[in-house]
Amino acid sequence: MKIVVCIRQGRNGEMSPFEASAYESALRIGGAEVILLSMGIPSTADYLKSLTRLGAKKAILLSDTRFAGADTLATAYALSLALKKLSPDYVFCGRQTMEGDTGQTGPMTSELLGYSLMTEVMAIKNITEESAQCMTRREGECTVKAPSLLTFERICDLRLPSLFSKMGEVEIWNAEDIGADTEKCGLRGSPTRVIQTFENQSGKRKCVFLDKDALYDTIERVLNTEVLATEKTETSDKKIDKVWIVGKKPIEFARSVSDDITVIDSADEEEIAQRITTEKPNAVLFATDAESKRLAGRVAARLRIGLCADCTSLETDGETLFMVRPALSGKVIAKIKSLTLPVMATVRTEEDTKERIVVSFGHGAVGCIDRVKAFAEKIGAGIGSSRKVVDGGLIGYDTQIGLTGKVIAPEIYIAIGISGAVQHLAGMQNSRTVIAINTDKKADIFEYADYGFVMSAEELEI
Ligand SMILES: Cc1cc2nc3c(=O)[nH]c(=O)nc-3n(C[C@H](O)[C@H](O)[C@H](O)COP(=O)(O)OP(=O)(O)OC[C@H]3O[C@@H](n4cnc5c(N)ncnc54)[C@H](O)[C@@H]3O)c2cc1C
The missing domain is CATH 3.40.50.1220 (TPP-binding domain)
Structure with a gap:
């Protein structure tokens, strides 16, 4: 059985506890061939090399200046091409990485790969080359057919290397190695763009x-x-029409920018994607619970549309919808624009x-x-x-x-x-x-x- 574990090195050199759980869970599966996959700058190779000491056979680093500045869709695109080349039975990811923390890359990658997806994995009960039986946070015991992508909750600590463990090889792959269309990579291939950053002033009080x-x-x-x-949510003076919300939770966000709101109750990504293609809304908003994020990621990847995660507010000038969220590890608030339509975002609902x-x-x-x-x-x-x-x-x-x-x-x-x-x-x-x-x-x-x-x-x- 071949398992690829996707890892992203955090800015302080640490791995998210969710990714650590994914890696440790893969290592605990007897007889499995475990490969690490990461996208990052060339120095990430040293980090990956040290991680192979824990048991992974080898590591692949996607490193190319043309991958730089990738949003979640462009990241998922590069990862999915590398995964196609590696052709594993399973892909293990953490629920979220340390910095990006969007929780979108896993669902998007599974969609681009055409793999089934199981999120919020709490334990693997039984796993074979054909299927995996897992305990999940929300749905309890579930079985998923291979090939499949699993995202892990924080369930175990990563082992320490033994004194005599050997290091595996790290292969560095560029855009050509994975047959990538460079128009779809890095900043060029990222439909979401930060257009302005500013200090967070909202919510300030006189102490x-x-x-x-x-x-x-x-x-x-x-x-x-x-x-x-x-009034909790600031309302824009101008409005845009045809705003869809999936489930009722994002209603306040939608009202802040539109008087023309449609609630979509379906939880089926195929149906939502189909309706978006034929009815062409201007924006589609999702909540940020795990199920909504999974759905949003899969729909966005299916339609190759940008998706902005965890927005804290929305603004519009009557033509364009802007999404606002913390950025750069929270040092600033960023105003983000989507280059693709409909604008898609997950919004932080109370x-x-x-x-x-x-x-x-x-x-x-x-x-x-x-x-x-x-x-x-x-x-x-x-x-x-x-x-x-x-x-x-x-x-x-x-x-x-x-x-x-x-x-x-x-x-x-x-x-x-x-x-x-x-x-x-x-x-x-x-x-x-x-x-x-x-x-x-x-x-x-x-x-x-x-x-x-x-x-x-x-x-x-x-
Ligand atoms: C993408 C991303 C998403 C994130 N999401 C979240 C999130 O959802 N929620 C979240 O909380 N953080 C989140 N973070 C982390 C966030 O940036 C901060 O690192 C975190 O909130 C800091 O936690 P803290 O305030 O408990 O600790 P610290 O920043 O370490 O602050 C500790 C505070 O305690 C005070 N203190 C020390 N001793 C005492 C004492 N004895 N009594 C009283 N006060 C004392 C200190 O003066 C200091 O102000 C996220 C970060 C990223 C990059």
């Missing part, structure tokens, strides 16, 4: 700093203050929170998780967290708030030991009242908070 003794009183006062409902208060803990509070949990329990709050805490394996992904976690808007959001990275803000900045607890008065989170407490999480009184 009132208070003494730590005032914490409980502040929470009580805020809970007892009635506020008038506010989840209904049962709790009126959410206490979210970040890396600064990991030393006193029990104290923070006891505090949350005392005030009847639900628990949230930053990605750094989730990536550290200290709490489940279902608590992650932010661009690639949940978007919530409780009455009170209490951020403890959270720095206020733009990706985190994307998940909580519509909360009615934000309270920040941080030892560093200069932490960005205070700029997005109504009340600030400069104190350590350890000083929380229970």
Whole structure:
């Protein structure tokens, strides 16, 4: 059995925990020939070489200046050509990579390859050259016929190399090696383009700093203050017509740019792609839950259309639809345009929170998780967290708030030991009242908070 594992080296040299799970799961399959596949700059070869020590027979690096600047569609195109050449029984990918984090490349690659797709794999129960039986997060036990692409959740840690392990070879392939049409590669082949970047100003609040003794009183006062409902999504003055939403979740985003909205209820990619071809909408919006992302990726790849992931807002000048989302590891907000029609995007929609208060803990509070949990329990709050805490394996992904976690808007959001990275803000900045607890008065989170407490999480009184 041949398994190709797709890996992307993160900026800090680390691999996403999801990709680590994909690689480890492949290595655990007795007798399987495991090959690593990556796209990146030439120095990635050293990284891949070191990873072959864990058991992969060899690694392939797609490296060519013409691959540079690829969006998810252009990346999936190059990967799918390399995979066609390797012709594996299975392709294992992480749910998402470290930097891009879109969760789109796997579904798009499977579509371009014509492979079946199984997402959110939690465990492999049985795997043969014919089929794989897996436990998935959403659908439970599922069987998929080979050849197939599987995307893995964080389910296991990657083994360490043994002292005597040997390194495998790394082959470097360019555009000609995979028979790529260079018009479809890299920036040239990427239908989504960043046209403007700017500092994230939305959601800024005037923070009132208070003494730590005032914490409980502040929470009580805020809970007892009635506020008038506010408009959450900014609406463009101009509108575009023929905007489709798949499922009802993206309705607020659609309303911000259009009065002519059609809800598509079908979850079948073939039918949606067919309707798009014949009815030609101007935009198609999907939510960002796993199923919507899978669907969006497959439809976009089938139609060879650009897809912008995790948009936090939309804008239009009446002719073009612009998508807005954090970029460059969250340092800036980017305004993105699609060169293909319809404009396709997944949009960050809010989840209904049962709790009126959410206490979210970040890396600064990991030393006193029990104290923070006891505090949350005392005030009847639900628990949230930053990605750094989730990536550290200290709490489940279902608590992650932010661009690639949940978007919530409780009455009170209490951020403890959270720095206020733009990706985190994307998940909580519509909360009615934000309270920040941080030892560093200069932490960005205070700029997005109504009340600030400069104190350590350890000083929380229970
Ligand atoms: C593509 C992409 C997607 C991402 N998606 C998300 C996402 O969905 N959600 C998310 O959260 N992040 C996301 N991130 C990560 C994000 O950029 C930040 O790295 C992350 O939010 C930082 O987590 P943090 O604030 O807990 O940790 P840090 O940035 O390390 O901040 C810790 C804070 O704790 C404070 N502190 C230290 N000690 C104490 C103490 N004893 N008491 C109180 N305060 C203390 C420090 O002053 C500091 O401000 C994403 C990143 C990328 C590139």
